[in-house]
Structure formats: structure tokens, C-alpha cells
Amino acid sequence: MKEVLLISDKGGTGKSSVLNSLKEIYGKEAMFADCSFTSRYNNLPIYLEETFNSRFICAINNNICLCCGDCDTICEFNALVFSTEEIKLDRHKCTGCGHCVYTCPSGATELKKIHSGKIIISKDDNSIFIFGILQHFKQDGTRPVYIIRNKAYEIATENKRKILVIESSPGWDRHTRSLALYSTIIVPVIEPHAFVFDFLEKVRNYTDQNGTEVKLIVTKSDANPAITTRIIKEYPNWDIKCIPWKNDLNIKEKNNFENFL
Ligand code: SF4
Numbered sequence: 001m002k003e004v005l006l007i008s009d010k011g012g013t014g015k016s017s018v019l020n021s022l023k024e025i026y027g028k029e030a031m032f033a034d035c036s037f038t039s040r041y042n043n044l045p046i047y048l049e050e051t052f053n054s055r056f057i058c059a060i061n062n063n064i065c066l067c068c069g070d071c072d073t074i075c076e077f078n079a080l081v082f083s084t085e086e087i088k089l090d091r092h093k094c095t096g097c098g099h100c101v102y103t104c105p106s107g108a109t110e111l112k113k114i115h116s117g118k119i120i121i122s123k124d125d126n127s128i129f130i131f132g133i134l135q136h137f138k139q140d141g142t143r144p145v146y147i148i149r150n151k152a153y154e155i156a157t158e159n160k161r162k163i164l165v166i167e168s169s170p171g172w173d174r175h176t177r178s179l180a181l182y183s184t185i186i187v188p189v190i191e192p193h194a195f196v197f198d199f200l201e202k203v204r205n206y207t208d209q210n211g212t213e214v215k216l217i218v219t220k221s222d223a224n225p226a227i228t229t230r231i232i233k234e235y236p237n238w239d240i241k242c243i244p245w246k247n248d249l250n251i252k253e254k255n256n257f258e259n260f261l
Pocket residue numbers: 057058074075076077078079080093094095096097098099100101
């Protein structure tokens with residue numbers, strides 16, 4: 001299956017609009033997923049909703065705790081707040097490593113799977129789209145993108161889709177890199193501004209090393225013609241599509257993306 005990853009250096013570059021356009025054109029051939037966990041989709045037809053557990057967390061039974069402090073000493077993540085009367089867990093710091101469980105002399109600590117969020121699958125006559133909503137750990141950057149990606153891959157296979165299009169969150173971070181490992185084509189959706197080259201260099205280093213194809217989309221390409229020209233010159237091996245400000249990225253402008261995938 002061809003796997004296409006939409007990425008960007010920052011929010012608001014038009015990545016979601018590109019995804020929507022692709023949904024409109026390739027809806028029957030492709031499967032679509034948003035792995036950014038931003039949950040901003042309110043009016044979609046919901047086909048299926050299921051919860052998922054993505055990791056473990058420590059649970060403490062203060063009724064049998066001896067207040068010895070051994071777990072506090074062993075925890076490398078400062079996730080336990082110890083007092084003479086009880087021990088409390090900082091859920092955002094606990095990584096579920098389990099060291100406290102092996103250390104506790106009274107069996108007062110155990111690892112539990114936590115309910116992390118929801119997978120939502122939306123289906124209409126034209127396309128299938130999946131995204132995730134996080135219910136815990138919104139602040140600590142834990143985004144189990146692999147859960148959405150793997151589920152999307154499974155649905156795409158079941159529905160005989162030849163292409164899987166995935167949107168990642170902005171930035172070349174560990175979430176995006178983990179999705180890039182599966183990708184056949186990486187599609188950076190960027191605007192022409194002076195700081196974009198840091199991001200593009202990271203993409204180039206990765207894709208050169210891994211032999212991944214790049215199709216770059218420069219939105220609002222006429223907003224800074226000098227930078228757009230520099231991008232075209234500096235990345236001669238990439239397939240580059242420039243979409244000027246006046247062209248609506250939305251679904252009506254199909255000719256932006258015909259024959260793109
Ligand atoms: S599971 Fe690991 S991170 Fe969590 S409290 Fe125990 S030792 Fe600390």
C-alpha cells in the first residue's frame with residue numbers, strides 16, 4: 001500500500017485543506033487519517049467510536065502502604081509524592097515503567113492500563129476517515145499516533161484501499177518521525193517564510209537517508225516570491241507544487257491535486 005504523510009513546520013499552512021481536497025478526489029481509492037489528536041472535527045458522520053488504552057500507569061493502594069518510601073527512591077521520573085501518611089501519584093509524570101511495583105514490599109503498587117482516548121471513524125459515500133481524541137495526558141505530549149495509524153492501515157486493507165493518507169501534527173518531532181518510517185511519500189505543506197529551511201533540511205536529511213519520495217506543496221507561494229524561488233532552487237530533486245494565495249485550497253480547486261497521488 002502506498003502511504004502518504006502530510007507534514008508541516010507550523011500550524012495553519014493548509015495541511016488539513018490539502019487532506020480534504022485529496023479526500024474529495026481520491027475518496028474511493030484511499031483511506032484517510034489524522035494522527036494529530038487535535039479533535040477539531042465536529043460535524044462529521046460518525047460510523048464507529050471506540051476507546052483505546054495506550055499505556056500503563058501506577059496505581060497505589062494507600063490502605064496497605066507501609067510508607068517506607070522505597071518506591072519514591074526508585075522512581076526515576078519523580079512521579080511519586082511521598083509524605084508520612086500517604087503516597088500520591090503524579091499521573092503526568094508516571095511512565096508506567098513498573099519499577100515501583102517490583103520494589104514495594106507490601107504489594108501496594110500495581111500497574112494498570114489506562115483509558116487514554118477515543119478512536120473515531122467517519123464514513124460517508126465517498127471516503128473513510130479516522131482520527132483520535134485524547135482523554136488524558138494532553139499536556140505531556142503523549143500522542144499514541146501508532147494506534148490511529150495501525151487502525152487506519154487495518155481499515156484500508158479491509159476496504160481494499162491502495163493508498164493511505166495520514167496527516168501528522170506540525171513539526172518534525174518524534175510523532176511525525178515515527179509515522180515517516182512507514183511512508184512511501186512525504187508531503188510537506190509549507191508557506192514561504194525565512195525560517196522554513198530548518199524544517200526542510202530535517203526532512204531532506206531523513207528522506208535522503210531513507211530513500212523516501214518528497215512532494216512539496218508551497219501554499220501562498222506568491223506571498224514571498226524570493227523564498228519560493230529559493231526553495232525551488234535548493235530542492236531540485238523534489239516534486240514541488242506551488243499554490244498561490246488566490247487559489248482556494250479547498251475541494252473546489254480540484255485541479256490543484258488531480259494526478260497528485
Ligand atoms: S511506574 Fe515507574 S514512573 Fe510510574 S511511579 Fe512507578 S516507578 Fe515511577
